[in-house]
Amino acid sequence: MKKLIYAILGSFLSALGFAGCDGTSEEEPQTLEYGVIITNFMADIKVTDESGTPIKGIQAIDITNYGEDVYQAFRDTLYSDSEGIVHDEKSIPKPIDKYVLVFKDVDGNLNGGTFAPDTVEFDVKGNGDISAWAAYKVTATQILKK
Numbered sequence: 281m282k283k284l285i286y287a288i289l290g291s292f293l294s295a296l297g298f299a300g301c302d303g304t305s306e307e308e309p310q311t312l313e314y315g316v317i318i319t320n321f322m323a324d325i326k327v328t329d330e331s332g333t334p335i336k337g338i339q340a341i342d343i344t345n346y347g348e349d350v351y352q353a354f355r356d357t358l359y360s361d362s363e364g365i366v367h368d369e370k371s372i373p374k375p376i377d378k379y380v381l382v383f384k385d386v387d388g389n390l391n392g393g394t395f396a397p398d399t400v401e402f403d404v405k406g407n408g409d410i411s412a413w414a415a416y417k418v419t420a421t422q423i424l425k426k
Contacts (some may be wrong), residue, residue, distance in 0.1 A: 319375050321366040323418040325385065325402070327360045329392055330423055335366025336391045338424065341382040343399075346372060379404050379418045395424040 327338045338360040346354045360366045379402045384397040402418045
């Protein structure tokens with residue numbers, strides 16, 4: 281009799297456990313949890329004027345499409361440093377093909393004059409190492425016009 285009760289309870293509890301694993305709906309995007317494979321991403325974009333001089337203080341807004349399931353949580357507003365470098369580094373849940381930045385001169389005539397805004401798509405390249413976690417990097421130079 282005990283074995284029958286344990287068998288019935290075991291079946292019932294198993295059914296409850298599987299019922300909780302029904303996936304996600306369109307209204308509730310997937311939540312990133314422990315065990316999700318991540319992708320390491322890094323970007324170094326050098327911002328210069330037309331003569332090749334680095335520009336400090338240029339705002340770079342990340343408008344990359346990281347997917348609806350992460351609520352665009354990986355978007356950042358970055359600024360170029362004194363060497364003109366916009367540096368971005370993050371761990372994202374899946375690889376991306378394009379890294380998209382909107383460049384804006386937010387300091388007016390400071391740091392070399394006033395530059396026109398620009399939106400640029402950069403190609404993302406992987407490290408090609410299948411034995412390690414995936415890593416992707418963008419290294420480029422962006423020339424802004426006055």
